[in-house]
Amino acid sequence: MRTLTSAGATIAAVGITVGLMSAPAYAAPAASAAPTASTASALTTPHAQAAPRPPKSGKDSIKCSKHSSARVNFSWKNGWETTTLYFNNHCTKGKRITAAIKWAPVDGKPWYECFSTNGKTKGKHKFGHRTRIADINTRTKYCGK
Known part of the structure; x- marks a missing residue:
């Protein structure tokens, strides 16, 4: 069954x-x-x-002096709210280098900000800007403008 x-x-x-x-x-x-x-x-x-992606990152360098081959190397990464600047200063110890950071135009006009590093140092600095870095040079007379 x-x-x-x-x-x-x-x-x-x-x-x-x-x-x-x-x-x-x-x-x-x-x-x-x-x-x-x-x-x-x-x-x-x-x-x-x-939401668009943040602007690209970049790198640049400036010479320590006219007669030297040593440089200060910069690289940056742009985020959503801040920009992080990385630096590596190969200049002689104790030599302070001031770089002018040219920010991308806001309202059609670029603006500059100065940043100083000591010789033989490396590190990073975070800026609270959403705009991107356009150039890094030694024209410090434009800083604050």
Whole structure:
């Protein structure tokens, strides 16, 4: 009796499976109708597409003096709210170098800011500016303008 019951259950399970496999295509639920978790989060985040990437990073260097081959090397990385300036001063110890940082134009006019480093030092400095660095040179007379 048990053999007949389990055989009947097996035949019924196979019959249901075959019946579902032969169902017409229009009876299958549409998989793309409901948004998935990844598309739902992309749809609910309005600033994901609108926010531009921060400006590119760069590098520059200035000589310690007219007759020296030693340099102060600068590199920077622009972020969303700040700009980080990295420096490596190869000038002789004790020699202070002041560099003029030319920031990209704001309202059509660039502006300058001075930054000083001691000889034989390296480090970084974070500026709270969103604009990008356009150039680094020794024209310190423009600083503050």
